[in-house]
Each structure stands twice: as C-alpha cells, then as structure tokens.
Amino acid sequence: MPIKVGDTAPNFTLPAQNGSTISLQNFRGKNVVLYFYPKDDTPGCTAESCAFRDQYEVFKSAGAEVVGVSADSTESHQKFAAKYNLPFTLLTDKGDQVRKLYGATAAFGLFPGRVTYVIDQQGVVQYVFDSMFNFKGHVEEALKTLQQIAAK
Numbered sequence: 001m002p003i004k005v006g007d008t009a010p011n012f013t014l015p016a017q018n019g020s021t022i023s024l025q026n027f028r029g030k031n032v033v034l035y036f037y038p039k040d041d042t043p044g045c046t047a048e049s050c051a052f053r054d055q056y057e058v059f060k061s062a063g064a065e066v067v068g069v070s071a072d073s074t075e076s077h078q079k080f081a082a083k084y085n086l087p088f089t090l091l092t093d094k095g096d097q098v099r100k101l102y103g104a105t106a107a108f109g110l111f112p113g114r115v116t117y118v119i120d121q122q123g124v125v126q127y128v129f130d131s132m133f134n135f136k137g138h139v140e141e142a143l144k145t146l147q148q149i150a151a152k
Contacts, residue, residue: 001103002102002103002104002105002128003101003102003103003117003125003128004125004128005125005126005127005128006124006125007124007125008123008124008125009024009032009034009102009117009119009123009124009125010024010101010102011023011024011025012024012097012098012101014069014091014092014093014098015074015091015092016074016077016089016090016091016092017074017077017078017080017081017089017090017091017092018078018089019074022067022089022091024119024123025123027065027067027119028121028122028123029121030063030064030065030121031062031063031064031065031118031119031120031121031146031149032064032065032066032067032117032118032119033052033059033064033065033066033067033116033117033118033119033142033146034067034069034102034116034117034118034119035048035052035066035067035068035069035114035115035116035117035138035142036068036069036070036093036099036102036104036112036113036114036115036116037049037068037069037070037112037114038070038111038112038113038114039070039071039072039112040070040072040076040077040079040080040090041076041079041080041083044114044132044133044135045070045114046084047135047136048114048135048136048138048139049068049080049084049086050084050086051135051136051138051139052066052068052086052088052138052139053084053085053086053087053088054139055139055143056087056088058143059142059143059146062143062146062147062150063121063146063150064118064142064146065088065089066088066089067088067089067090067091068086068088068089068090068091069090069091069093069098069099070090070092070093070112071092071093071094071095071096071099071112072090072092073092073094074092077090077091077092096112099112099113102115102117103115104130111132113130113132114130114131114132114135114138115128115129115130116128116129116130116138116141116142118142118145118146118149120149126145126148126149127141127142127145129141129142
C-alpha cells in the first residue's frame, strides 16, 4: 500500500554516496524532500536532480534536506553527484526495498517510478508528487508544500 499524505514516513537506513549510512530518523526536526528516481545520469533523472540542485539553497532556507534515492550503487551516485555538482545526499536502495516500502513502484510496469515525498519535521508526509515526465514539477511542488508548512 503506497504511503500517502498524513501517513508517518517509514524509517529506513541506506548507504549514501559518501560511504556513510543514513537513516530517515537522522532528519527529525527538519523537513525532508525525499525523491525516488529511476537511474543516475539518464536524461530525465539528470534534469530532475539538477532542478533540485538549482533550488537547493531555497530548500535549505526552508529548513529542508533534499535526499535522492535510486537502486544505483554508491560509486554510481558518487560519479553522478560529482559530474553535476549535486550538493545533497544520494542513497542506494539495492533491491528497491525502500522504494517498495513507500509504494514508489514501477511506472508503466517497467521502470522504477519517479515519486517525491515532502515529510515534515515530525515525520509526517505532507505531499506526494508522482510524475514520470514532469521533472521540474517535483521541485516546484515540493517548494510550494514547504511554503505551506512554514505558513502554518
């Protein structure tokens, strides 16, 4: 069953591109923009990740951490982050266990889905954006949601 608005975001622990291990609970007290994407260094995923990069300071100003998740290896994430100067954490979800936990499953039954979750400081999902092709929409919708959280 997919995670939806109002659900508590399930905790997980995954390896990051810098070799550390990251758990969602490490971000308690901060808003988190958790985005699942299909594959490093492909056109759509690069456009999406670079859109997050280009607005990264805005996310930080809103008290949010940006975290990308795909099944790619930590080495692939290192190269992807270095090539495009991605300033945020990329996590390796081998076997798509966390993707399945969140319900961010296959698009068209073939590709891993492209789904973004905005999680508030208490760990509650405030927004879910699921679009395979509206790459920048993931960033725009996440920023709108963070503004709404800040206005509460």
